[in-house]
Amino acid sequence: MLKEVTATRYITPLREGGSLPGLVEADDLGAYVMKFTGAGQGRKTLVAEVICGQLARRLGFRVPGLAALDLDPVIGLGEPDPEVQGLLKGSGGTNLGMRFLPRALGFDPLAYAVDPVQAGRIIWFDALINNVDRSWRNPNMLVWNGELWLIDHGASMIWHHNWRGAPAWAGKPYDATDHALAPFGPDLAAAAADLAPRITEDLLAEAAADVPDVWLTDEPGFDSPDAVRRAYVETLLERAPGIHERIELPKAAAAATPRATGWITYEGAGQ
Template sequence: MLPEVSAVRYVTPLREGGSVPGIVEADDLGTYVAKFTGAAQGRKALVAEVVSGELARRLGLRMPDLVRLDFDPVIALGEPDTEVQDILKASGGLNLGMDFLPGSVGFDPLAFTIDPAEAGRIVWFDALVNNVDRSWRNPNLLMWHGKLWLIDHGASLIWHHNWPGADASEAKPYDATDHALSRFLPDVAAATEDLAPRVTAGLLDEVTALIPDEWLVGEPGFDTPDDVRQAYVHVLAARAETIHERIVLSGPPRKADPPPEWLRTWVEGKAK
C-alpha cells in the first residue's frame, strides 16, 4: 500500500493542467501536489498516475513519491475560485498526492541536453503506458538537482476508458514524433533490451496492488477490483513484448543543438 497522509493546509491551485491540482501540506510535514478525484478526469486519472508512476519507478526512471492523500474540503474554504471550489467539494476522502519538488524547473528541450540512452528509456516507457501527454508543447518533465524527473501521467493508459477495445490498442502505433525527447536520438533498441524483460506479470501485480479499491469498485464489466487489476496486467504485459515495433519517430531525429552558455548556466542554477 502507498503511504497515507492527511492534508492539513490547502496552499494554492495549479492551473497549468485541466485537472487543476493543488499544493497542499500534510500531517507528515510534507508538501504535495494533490490530484483530486473530483476533477474532470475523475478517479481513472488517479489510477493512471499510480500505475504509470510506480511502474516508472521500478524501471529505474525518476518519479516523485506518491501517497494516498486524505482530503477534507473544509481546509480549503478560503479558496476564492468557484470552479476550484467545485472540484475540492467533490473530492472529500481519498485522493492522490505527489511529492512536491521545491526549486525544480520545467524541462525545455531547447535548454537541456538529454543522453540518448535516457531519452530512449523514457520514450519506450511512454509507449508502454500509451502516454499521450509528453510532447514538446507540454513535456510533463522537471529538472531537479540536475536530473530529469517524470510527472503527470493522468492521460496515460487511455485504453482503460474503453475496456472492450483494450486488446485492440496493443496493435496501434505509438507516434513519438512530437515527443519532448524525440530530438535527442532516443535509443529505443537499447531501452527495449533492458526494460521489456523486466515488465513481468509479477512486477505488474505488485504495481496494480497499489491502486486503492475505492477507485476500482463499480468498473463496468468487472466483478471485483482484483478483476480490474488483472485487466491492467494483461494489457501492459502484452504491450511490453512488442510495443517497440510500433514506436514511430518520423525520420531520423535531429540531435539538439547545445543551449547558449548563459541559458545553460541560468537553468542549471535554478535546478540546483
C-alpha cells in the same frame, strides 16, 4: 500500498494543468501536489498516475513520491475561487498526492539535453503506457537537482476508458513524432533490450496493487477491484514485447547529434 497521509492545509491551486491540482500540506509535514477525484477527468486519471508512476519507479525512472491523500473539504473554505471550492467539495475522501519538488524547473529541450540512452528509455516507457502527454508542447518533465523527473501520467493507458477495446490496444503503434525527447536521437533498441524483459506479470501486479480499492470499485464489467487490476496487468504485459518496433519517430531523430545529459552551454554565452 501507497503511503497514507491526511491533508491539513490547502495552500494554493496550480493552474498549469487542466485538472486544476492544488498544493497542500499533509500531516507528515510534507508538501504535495494533490490531484482530485472530483476533477473532470475522474478517478481513472488517478489510477493511471499510480500504475504508471509506480511502474516507472520500479524501472529506475525518477518520479515524485506518491501518496493516498485524505481530504476533508473543510480545509479549503477560505479559498475564494468558486471553481476551486466546487472541486474541493466534490473530492472528499481519498485523493492522490504527488510529492512537491521545490524549485524544480520545467524541462526545456533548448536548455537541457538528454543523452540517447535516457531519451530512448523514456520514449519506450511512454510507448508501453501509451502516454499521449509528453510532447514538446507539454513535456511533463521537471529538472530537479540537475536530474530529469517524470510527472503527470494521467492521460496514459487510454484503453481503460473502453475496456472492450483494450485487447486491440496491445498491438497498436505509438506516435512519438511530437515527443519532447525525439530530437535527442533516442536509442530504442538499447531501451527495449533493458526494459522489455523486466516487464513481468509480478512487476505489473505490484504497481497495480498500489491503486486504492475505492478508485476501482464498481468499474463496469468487473466484479471486484482485483479483477480491474488484472485487466491492467494483462494489457500492459501483452503490449511490452516488440513495442519498440512500433514506435513512430520523426525522420530527423535518427540524424540527431548525441549529447550528454545536462544543462546545455553555448560557446560564447555570457560574453
